[in-house]
Amino acid sequence: MHPTKITFYERFEPIILSGDKTITIRDEAESHYVPGTRVAVHTYETDRWFCDIEIRSVTPIQFDDLNEEHARQEHLSLEDLKRIIRDIYPELDSLYVIEYRLLARDPAG
Numbered sequence: 796m797h798p799t800k801i802t803f804y805e806r807f808e809p810i811i812l813s814g815d816k817t818i819t820i821r822d823e824a825e826s827h828y829v830p831g832t833r834v835a836v837h838t839y840e841t842d843r844w845f846c847d848i849e850i851r852s853v854t855p856i857q858f859d860d861l862n863e864e865h866a867r868q869e870h871l872s873l874e875d876l877k878r879i880i881r882d883i884y885p886e887l888d889s890l891y892v893i894e895y896r897l898l899a900r901d902p903a904g
């Protein structure tokens with residue numbers, strides 16, 4: 796079964812809902828999303844739903860190959876992106892770029 800839910804740290808909610816953040820970078824355990832499928836987005840902290848996304852692609856990436864284009868799609872500087880990924884995944888080099896588009900957001904949010 797393909798996964799139909801993903802969580803994000805709450806601090807990224809505004810840039811996801813504005814459409815400025817269009818990728819997330821995850822480990823192998825979270826790499827099994829299927830392009831074309833709809834996924835519910837919840838906050839990591841409280842499991843609150845805040846939008847749905849459609850998966851566009853899932854692409855393997857090595858940490859050392861992260862570039863300015865990934866940073867732009869994360870709405871971060873490359874330096875900040877690398878620091879954040881090192882905080883979440885210390886010592887992990889094999890990562891996955893999950894590209895998505897915003898489908899629906901909570902009208903009350």
Ligand SMILES: CC(=O)Nc1ccn([C@@H]2O[C@H](CO)[C@@H](O)[C@H]2O)c(=O)n1
Pocket residue numbers: 802803804807818819820821839869879880883
């Ligand atoms: C449980 C768990 O791992 N949750 C994660 C993991 C990653 N991310 C963000 O995705 C991008 C690349 O990693 C960065 O913007 C990260 O902060 C996130 O919001 N929540």
